[in-house]
Amino acid sequence: MAPMDPHSYADGESPLTSRVALILYLDFATCSLHGSALLTLSAPHSGPLSLDTRSLTIHSAIDPTSLSPIPFSVSQPDPVLGSRLSLSLPAETPLSSILISFSTSSSSALHFLSSPFPYAYTQCHSIHARSLFPCHDTPAARLRFTALLNIPSSLSAVMAARHHARRHPIPSEGGLSCPDSLWCAPGRIVEHFIMDQPIPPYLFAFAVGHIVSRDIGPRTRVYAGPDVVDEAAREFAGTEEMIRAGEKLYGPYGWERFDLLVLPMSFPYAGMENPRMVFLTPTVIKGDPAGAHVVAHELAHSWTGNLITNKTNEDFWLNEGFTTYAERRIVEVVQGEERAALSMGRGWRELNRTVERFRDNMEFTKLKPCMQGIDPDDVYSQIPYEKGFQFLWRIERQVGRPVFDEFTKKYISTFKFQSIDTETFIDFLKANVPGIENQIDLRLWVEGIGIPPDAMEPVSAVYNKIKTLASEFKYGQMSGDDEVVQWNGQEWQLYLENLSSNIDPSQALALDARYRLSESRDWEVKVAFLELAISAGCKEYFAEAERLLKQVGRMRYLRLLYTALAKCSNEGKMLAHRIYAEARNCYHPIAQGVVESILSKHA
Numbered sequence: 001m002a003p004m005d006p007h008s009y010a011d012g013e014s015p016l017t018s019r020v021a022l023i024l025y026l027d028f029a030t031c032s033l034h035g036s037a038l039l040t041l042s043a044p045h046s047g048p049l050s051l052d053t054r055s056l057t058i059h060s061a062i063d064p065t066s067l068s069p070i071p072f073s074v075s076q077p078d079p080v081l082g083s084r085l086s087l088s089l090p091a092e093t094p095l096s097s098i099l100i101s102f103s104t105s106s107s108s109a110l111h112f113l114s115s116p117f118p119y120a121y122t123q124c125h126s127i128h129a130r131s132l133f134p135c136h137d138t139p140a141a142r143l144r145f146t147a148l149l150n151i152p153s154s155l156s157a158v159m160a161a162r163h164h165a166r167r168h169p170i171p172s173e174g175g176l177s178c179p180d181s182l183w184c185a186p187g188r189i190v191e192h193f194i195m196d197q198p199i200p201p202y203l204f205a206f207a208v209g210h211i212v213s214r215d216i217g218p219r220t221r222v223y224a225g226p227d228v229v230d231e232a233a234r235e236f237a238g239t240e241e242m243i244r245a246g247e248k249l250y251g252p253y254g255w256e257r258f259d260l261l262v263l264p265m266s267f268p269y270a271g272m273e274n275p276r277m278v279f280l281t282p283t284v285i286k287g288d289p290a291g292a293h294v295v296a297h298e299l300a301h302s303w304t305g306n307l308i309t310n311k312t313n314e315d316f317w318l319n320e321g322f323t324t325y326a327e328r329r330i331v332e333v334v335q336g337e338e339r340a341a342l343s344m345g346r347g348w349r350e351l352n353r354t355v356e357r358f359r360d361n362m363e364f365t366k367l368k369p370c371m372q373g374i375d376p377d378d379v380y381s382q383i384p385y386e387k388g389f390q391f392l393w394r395i396e397r398q399v400g401r402p403v404f405d406e407f408t409k410k411y412i413s414t415f416k417f418q419s420i421d422t423e424t425f426i427d428f429l430k431a432n433v434p435g436i437e438n439q440i441d442l443r444l445w446v447e448g449i450g451i452p453p454d455a456m457e458p459v460s461a462v463y464n465k466i467k468t469l470a471s472e473f474k475y476g477q478m479s480g481d482d483e484v485v486q487w488n489g490q491e492w493q494l495y496l497e498n499l500s501s502n503i504d505p506s507q508a509l510a511l512d513a514r515y516r517l518s519e520s521r522d523w524e525v526k527v528a529f530l531e532l533a534i535s536a537g538c539k540e541y542f543a544e545a546e547r548l549l550k551q552v553g554r555m556r557y558l559r560l561l562y563t564a565l566a567k568c569s570n571e572g573k574m575l576a577h578r579i580y581a582e583a584r585n586c587y588h589p590i591a592q593g594v595v596e597s598i599l600s601k602h603a
């Protein structure tokens with residue numbers, strides 16, 4: 001049986017799941033999930049069928065029509081893939097659906113929080129949907145679904161799907177997963193969701209908690225905790241303008257709603273492009289136009305990533321490179337060229353820094369790396385984003401913007417609701433831009449390591465000015481106040497990133513004494529400064545880093561600060577271990593894995 005995806009047990013020969021009906025019971029007391037999944041295959045099938053699972057206990061598998069049991073076995077867990085669920089479908093009567101009941105109390109996708117309020121949320125990218133329900137957890141599979149979530153009636157549920165009803169539990173609908181004594185217990189409520197459009201499994205998402213909402217546009221509502229919802233509504237007021245800019249560039253917005261959910265501080269990413277409802281960290285709310293970049297990015301995924309999806313994680317740049325490109329085009333329309341150029345400048349710094357990070361393993365500086373046996377969370381980096389962006393920008397420079405825009409529109413309308421690989425993109429590019437392979441070394445871009453010689457550092461007056469000021473500072477010259485008075489977070493971030501880590505501790509202290517960067521309300525600026533100062537050897541900032549690491553679980557910040565602490569000194573290393581031991585439960589399981597791998601690398 002041929003594997004179709006290095007990160008899935010799906011064998012490529014049996015049909016994939018095209019529909020799933022989920023019944024999920026969330027138990028906050030034990031942080032566990034009991035569920036059943038009625039899977040419908042794209043065609044009737046008999047014989048062996050493999051599904052992906054991780055940390056799931058499988059209780060039963062049956063033919064939902066005859067109720068006959070289906071023999072199954074669960075393999076020993078692979079550290080990257082999880083466990084294979086092998087089913088033997090009857091040879092005599094091919095089945096098109098299977099009902100599986102399961103439970104888990106250690107799902108790598110699901111984070112339960114108990115304080116200050118009970119809250120639970122999922123993050124499935126890239127291969128964690130399998131820890132919520134058994135599935136073909138490959139982006140090559142696209143499925144429609146319905147979901148019944150049984151939750152405490154004091155809470156409400158939201159989902160990246162259409163909300164159908166909130167109602168009382170009905171006896172026996174908990175089915176195999178949940179007896180009526182639990183399903184219909186007092187104080188329980190059922191939230192019913194429907195997703196009519198087929199999505200790859202990594203876009204499956206829900207959240208449960210004290211969640212309220214505000215309408216901010218004709219198709220956008222902000223959902224958040226009562227304490228942040230008004231601030232969030234103000235921050236994201238420009239969303240409809242961005243959707244219109246996206247539609248002008250890439251065609252009609254195809255998901256009906258574009259709602260935004262602001263999660264608790266532990267949410268591990270800046271944002272996650274779950275369709276119909278983007279998930280966001282509260283750290284993007286800062287009363288500053290730079291916060292809109294994250295929304296622009298997740299919005300751009302509505303076309304590139306959610307409509308056209310990478311076939312495997314090896315093709316991840318098709319999602320993120322295109323989205324980073326589209327994000328900057330949207331930002332250019334709504335905020336102007338200088339803002340877009342600053343974002344490109346930051347991307348250029350990140351790209352160079354990431355290539356440096358992988359200098360001992362250059363495979364992961366390729367646009368299309370080999371991911372066999374590799375956990376995508378371990379090698380998550382800015383390469384697919386920024387090298388992907390550079391590749392597309394290179395093509396744009398070659399053919400001119402009008403031609404490239406026409407090409408992109410055609411690309412989206414040709415492949416929407418499909419999962420494609422890099423080779424398909426390259427073939428489509430060659431077919432639609434004849435001769436492009438003679439003008440750009442496409443193989444070097446896709447298969448080569450590092451940064452190709454025809455990549456380009458962006459040019460803009462503001463970006464160049466910031467770089468000059470940063471290099472002057474390194475030689476002892478502090479920027480004049482009039483030069484920085486207009487700066488917001490993005491400028492500061494770029495300035496700090498351009499200082500690099502080899503400044504003196506005294507320089508870091510002087511910078512902070514002048515501009516109070518360690519006290520910035522902008523998380524990006526604060527983290528960039530703390531990383532710089534700790535890397536420079538300033539122990540003065542250990543306490544601030546500890547406070548921050550106990551408050552927020554966004555992985556980018558954890559990566560930067562835990563690495564800086566672990567690398568700076570023995571004292572820093574010990575502190576990193578102690579902070580993690582105390583903060584661990586506040587981090588999403590994916591973030592826990594990332595911090596553990598940083599700490600073991602610098603043991």
Ligand SMILES: [Zn+2]
Pocket residue numbers: 273297301319320323
């Ligand atoms: Zn993205």
